[in-house]
Amino acid sequence: MHKDIKQQIKFGTDGWRGVIGDNFTFENVRIVTQAVCDYIHKELADTNKKVVVGYDTRFLSDKFAQTTAEVLAGNGIEVTLSDKYIPTPVVSFVTKTDGYCLGIMITASHNPAEFNGFKIKNAQGGSADAAITAKVEELLGQSPVRSLPLSEAKSKGLVKITRLEDKYIKFLKSYLNMKLLKASKVKILQDVMYGSGNGLLEKVLSATSIKTEIMHNEINPSFGGVRPEPVVENLGEMISRMKKEKFDLGLVLDGDADRIAAVEPKGLFIHPQQILALLFLHLKEDRKWSGGVVKTIAGTVMIDKIAKKLGVKLYETPVGFKYISRLMEKENILVGGEEAGGMGVKNYIPERDGTLAGLLLVEMMAYRKKNISQIMRGLEKEFGKYYYTRDELKLGEVKFEQEKILNKLPAKILNKKVADIKSYDGIKIIFEDEDWLMLRGSGTEPIVRVYAEAKKQSVAQKLVKEGKKIILESY
DSSP: OOOHHHOOOOOOTTTTEBBBBBBBBBHHHHHHHHHHHHHHHHTTTTSEEEEEEEEEEEETTHHHHHHHHHHHTTTTOOEEEEESOOOOOHEEEEHTTTTTTTTEOOOOOTTTTEEEEEEETTTTTEEEEEEEEOOHHHHSSSSOOOOOOOHHHHHTTSSEEEEHHHHHHHHHHHSOOHHHHOOOEEEEEOOTTTTTTEEEEEHHHHTTTOOOEEOOSSSOOTTGGGSOOOOOOHHHHHOOOOSSSSOOOOEEOOTTTTBBBEGGGGGGGHHHHHHHHHHHHHIIIOOOOOOOEEEEEEOOOOHHHHHHHHOOOOEEOOSSSHHHHHHHHSSSSEEEEESSSSSEEEESSOOHHHHHHHHHHHHHHHTTTOOOOHHHHHHHHHHHOOOOEEEEEEEETOOHHHHHHHHHSSEEEEEEEEEEOSSSSSSSEEEESOOOOEEOOSSSSSSSEEHHHHHHHHHHHHHHHHHHHHHHHHH
């Protein structure tokens, strides 16, 4: 066993991720699964020791999932292993509804093709927080790996291979207003980015008149040379088709289908920040549901404005959906969303689901009897138009030193006076006119992300350039 195993296996904002064949190896997957088993026996002794395991479309994901199941079985833990690739939200949903003590998903989500990853879901279906992952990290390499070959584990009844998505699809149909959707005549273009969200939207909408067309639905572990992340620069083909062809809405899922982006007719990108605003308004105004709204520190000012207008409590968390998950488990939360496209809603699991978020946008159009462009213009007219942009710097071996940068920050940037600075997760510089700039080291990759939001696109882009300059000048 490598003596530096704790350097090789580290849980970030959402699971452990690594490069396949480098630190994400079968040996390391066995070691981390053994640590999870030790955690279950030590910390979850009173629970029914059952774990559900799913996997995405990445290279070797099915084999890594099988290896995970074999180690769990070798430790006497009952395993339900998915019979095919599935979205992460399916694992979260099944973990909660079928009473598993944990869920495990083999995925690197939106990371480039050379990565894979290991996500842990708690018994409520939410992302395992630092309290859980720190204990798992502490247990790495503490016990010898115990494993049982899959055929033997199956014959002993310790592993069963099951179709998991049917119950999930049935739930989504019960969650949505299917009567309203049945009468809807919209046409949707969907890009699943070669990921595991393939086919689910169609199954939910099969009994309606809604037409769906799907892109990039074949298995392609290289993801067509593009990281499966639903950001505007990766959606050239979708945007081009939305400009030329007659679709009412474009929906995009990331590699494990827990994140979403959307596109209007004429190819206008609907930023995830705007999607959160739309879901907030839909659940509050159309469905008449109550509850607070959650955004992360890197979230849009628009959510603050909507919350104020609707008299809804606003919560703000660090970056990472696990923080939103915790709030959804403890508080009455209507909707929570992160800047990268992860949305969670009330009366479901405390977790992101790109498929459900997309379906709720379709439902919103049906409720309001308006197309998505009319809804978007109404949103901008009432709450203002905000331009949100993001870029990143690869730092390699250089560490992002937050304190060093904080100490060197100028009093003005682009001649804008700094009104406030938040530094509980990265550095968020808020200007007097409500525009803002944020610098934050990634929890999963060796990069620094630079975010900005402004009322003019050119200003948002200039702020990001200034942010990158501030980082580079501090080293």
